[in-house]
Amino acid sequence: MHVFKSLVAAAALVVTAGAVQAATYNATSYSDVVPGTCTFAGTKDKAKCEANDRKNLANLIDGNKNTFYSLGLGGSVTLGFGTDFRAGDVSVYEITFTRPTSIDKNYEAFELVALDANKNATGFSKVITNENGFASFRIDSGFTYLKLVDVTKEQFANTSSYDGADIGMVSIAAVPVPAAGVLLLAGLGGFAALRRRKSA
Incomplete structure (x- = not known):
């Protein structure tokens, strides 16, 4: 009976510790940047391509959903979060000053791909x-x-967007792999101790 109670207590400790380790991780790094095009580049309206600090890559990792980086039409970037995840809930903020309507057709789109x-x-x-x-x-x-x-162009051929999707912030709510590994080791250690006590 004592061993059973100890086993339940150890299991509860592992579950509780797992709940504590869950956290939200904002992007902390960027790499493999491929700037996309801006249809106003090279014209008198070129300033639109650089307005609102939209070409500042640091906006992707500042933890502020109100600043943004424009991918540019066909552009891409890879974001890192400082850890590995076994799974996670992803939140993405996209900034558009004029939301798409049947009048302006300012549609934009991007594909998010998970990488190992x-x-x-x-x-x-x-x-x-x-x-x-x-x-x-x-x-x-x-x-x-x-x-x-x-x-953007693949999804909306007639869009009025001139520089593609504008990424404000990307975050992940998850238990990272290292924390999960520590919990597993702690649980195994607890079971080993219980087995040793039972043998004694």
Whole structure:
């Protein structure tokens, strides 16, 4: 009976510790940047391509959903979060000053692709449009990086967007792999101690 109570207590401790380790991770790094095009480049309206600090990559990792980086039409960037994930709930903020309507048709879209530690695709991808400005979804497989690729023209051939999707912030709510490993080791250690006590 004593062993059973100890086993239940150890299991409860592991579950509680797992709940404590869950956290939200904002993007902390960017790499593999491929600037997309801006249809105003080279004209008298070139300033539109650089307005609102939209070409500042630091806006992707400042933790502020109100600053943004424009991918450019066909552009891409890979974001890192400082850890590996076994799964996670992803939140993406997209900035559009004029939301798409039947009049302005300012539609934009990007594809989000989950990558492993070697930056190989894990098989998860999702196309996100700017109609709402916020998207939240679950990735049920392990990943380390998220790659964002502008697919505005592929999704909306007649869009009035001139520089593609504008990414405000990307965050992940998850238990990272290292924390999960520590919990597993702690649980195994607890079971080993219980077995040793029972043998004695």
